[in-house]
Amino acid sequence: MERRYLKNMKMLSEDDILKLKGSKVSVVGCGGLGGYVIEMLARIGVGKITAIDGDVFDETNLNRQLFSHTDNLGKSKAESAKTRINLVNPLVEIEAFQEKITSENGNTLLKNHHVIVDAVDNIATRLLLQQIAAELNIPLVHGAIAGWYGQVTTIFPEDQTLNQLYPKKINKGIESELGNPSFTPALVAAIEVAETVKILLQKKDLLRRKVLKIDLLSQEYIIIDLI
Amino acid sequence: MKVKVRLFATLREGRSRESELEVPEATTVLDIINALNIPEEEVALLLINGRDGKLTSTLTEGDTVSLFPPVGGG
Numbered sequence: 001m002e003r004r005y006l007k008n009m010k011m012l013s014e015d016d017i018l019k020l021k022g023s024k025v026s027v028v029g030c031g032g033l034g035g036y037v038i039e040m041l042a043r044i045g046v047g048k049i050t051a052i053d054g055d056v057f058d059e060t061n062l063n064r065q066l067f068s069h070t071d072n073l074g075k076s077k078a079e080s081a082k083t084r085i086n087l088v089n090p091l092v093e094i095e096a097f098q099e100k101i102t103s104e105n106g107n108t109l110l111k112n113h114h115v116i117v118d119a120v121d122n123i124a125t126r127l128l129l130q131q132i133a134a135e136l137n138i139p140l141v142h143g144a145i146a147g148w149y150g151q152v153t154t155i156f157p158e159d160q161t162l163n164q165l166y167p168k169k170i171n172k173g174i175e176s177e178l179g180n181p182s183f184t185p186a187l188v189a190a191i192e193v194a195e196t197v198k199i200l201l202q203k204k205d206l207l208r209r210k211v212l213k214i215d216l217l218s219q220e221y222i223i224i225d226l227i
Numbered sequence: 228m229k230v231k232v233r234l235f236a237t238l239r240e241g242r243s244r245e246s247e248l249e250v251p252e253a254t255t256v257l258d259i260i261n262a263l264n265i266p267e268e269e270v271a272l273l274l275i276n277g278r279d280g281k282l283t284s285t286l287t288e289g290d291t292v293s294l295f296p297p298v299g300g301g
């Protein structure tokens with residue numbers, strides 16, 4: 001066992017750590033949520049990570065997007081994730097794609113992963129991700145944020161939970177008015193990573209057919225059953 | 228009949244978190260959000276007694292309606 005994973009134990013067994021090393025996770029979106037998700041997946045030792053984001057960093061990302069800094073403005077978010085992870089944990093094989101997920105490239109980019117993490121910033125792409133993940137028979141961990149608020153759910157191919165969370169044909173939620181601070185993405189990303197690790201290690205209990213709604217203004221955390 | 232309404236996140240701005248409304252029989256969730264002056268597109272998840280409901284669902288005496296706005300950022 002590498003010394004870098006010593007503090008993962010006893011919470012994880014040596015078998016668990018080996019299983020994580022043999023796992024491949026795709027993170028769609030390398031911004032607010034995605035930056036923290038990729039960092040945490042790499043530090044816990046998920047062996048293969050695919051980072052996907054068509055965007056480049058700009059100054060308005062600096063308040064919250066972990067991989068953005070004053071020297072990489074204008075640079076690819078996905079490539080910046082790769083640069084960072086190579087420094088943090090060279091044992092991780094990270095592939096970067098500077099592409100937006102579409103119905104054309106989705107299957108090719110997302111196939112052959114154990115879990116897909118939804119860290120995108122709009123509802124239409126989330127619904128597309130849900131469809132592609134179902135077609136590929138891959139679990140999808142969903143997280144979304146808006147100001148003080150966030151939500152997380154874990155979606156297996158037959159669940160289609162996002163249809164309940166986004167019943168309207170709108171593309172943006174209340175984040176378009178509220179913006180996003182530094183702490184909400186970090187928290188929601190942490191919960192997404194916990195769900196991802198539990199799927200990979202087949203641990204209970206997942207937020208499956210349930211949504212965790214987070215309100216950091218009132219400090220309310222509610223799990224709602226979605227049956 | 229009386230129904231209870233619980234609002235979450237930004238829907239609380241300028242409104243009570245929790246209120247009890249006196250409404251006619253066969254009132255729908257849509258009637259409730261109209262009465263509270265909440266635009267339809269500001270409601271994403273809606274629960275009736277903790278279970279997923281629809282805008283067109285008809286309420287009965289003592290129901291609790293919970294309304295959440297859409298959260299979609301990343």
